[in-house]
Amino acid sequence: MTPLSSAKGRDLQADLNRAGFYPKMVSDIIDEVLDGREPGDHLVHLETHFDHNEVHRHITVLVLAQDVLLVAHVDDQELDDNGKEVMAQISTELVQLAKVTTVATSYVYHQPQNYRTGDTVKELTLGIAWAGAQRIDLAPAGCPDPACDADHGYTGTSQQEDLVLRVSAEADGVAAVNAARTFAKAIRRASAPRGNAVEAKTQQAPATEVRGRVASRFGRNTHQG
Template sequence: MTPLSSASAPDLHTALTRAGFYPKILADVIDEALDGREPGGHLVHLETHFDQHEVHRHITVLVLAEDVLLVTHVDDQQLDEKGKEVMAQISTELVQLSKVTTVATSYVYHQPQNYRSGDLVKELTLGIAWAGAQRIDLAPAGCPDPECDADHGYTGTSQQEDLVLRVSAEADGANAVAAARSFALAMRRASAPRVTETRVPAPASVSTTEVRGRVGSRFGRNTHQG
């Protein structure tokens, strides 16, 4: 696995080039999806999986840009045994930050009894969920009666569309975990900005006679005296 890019890196294209997974295609697709928005914090996560004699790679790129989160995912696939014919499939989704409902982080520390402030996180999982598309997982409904052969329909769960990335210092390196942690912080700040307290000045004092006059006039009579 290739380490994730730093969320504070000044150049997204540099991070894509460093990952080395079709950087030119990715750069063009991301530029098109952002449609003129200025990219800010970003995270580039490259994974490699081995399936018998085949090698599969996946890359996920998260980009914060003004009022949106851009999620880009790329898979490649060999179309022949020798690997000369390769196809890459790229998908993008533009999520309004106002639609983000959850930014969750899970931390793993080794030997927590010896923890000191500033110790590195060994593993971090970043989860982001947003309102919008729903993912529905269905399966045939079961029956506690082993003799029953009736059709009980289907049962399932409906979940909000979400994204989960797991980063390990052992597999990806300490810098990758730090980058994911920085992006999680940037994501929380962008999707749930702190509300600045605004003090409302106290109303000016009024006399009892003035209050009575206003209340009386509201109901069509005047109780103002003097």
């Protein structure tokens, strides 16, 4: 199994270059938003989607820098049929790590009956919540009696929405899954330090259960089924 080593700030530009999605532009915006903070652990996630005859790419960059989490999301769009006129939009959000309420990770293993310590994770979903915005999904409540036609009201779930990234070994490679797993460990440590800091943070913000998916705040839903 590849060691779960995390890329530090000095490798951020190299990872942006490897992604190949306007790396200089993205780097300049990140530098501007961090405003002198030194970047630490980071995750660069490039996704490609096919829509009929069109190819759409977008990139999400997560950077831990001292007391903050930087979230940057970049989309581009062709304005003409020949692809000569292109527009890119970069959205950023700087989140105080003290405001992060949830770091949720979902692991998918193939053939779990044969699991051994160190087996490769086939798919990992990383969800991060910080703003406390809630989405409520409602549906008519059911009844176990098939002959019952009474109105049982509604049932549903309430879940926080901030950001989710799904990384697959099949689509993105094992190294990408390992990188996402390592970043998840880094942000868990940074946002929920052990000891007295944990107790102080718990007193400031009561725990909130997050169920279901967490969605991107930047227009495009980054959760793909």
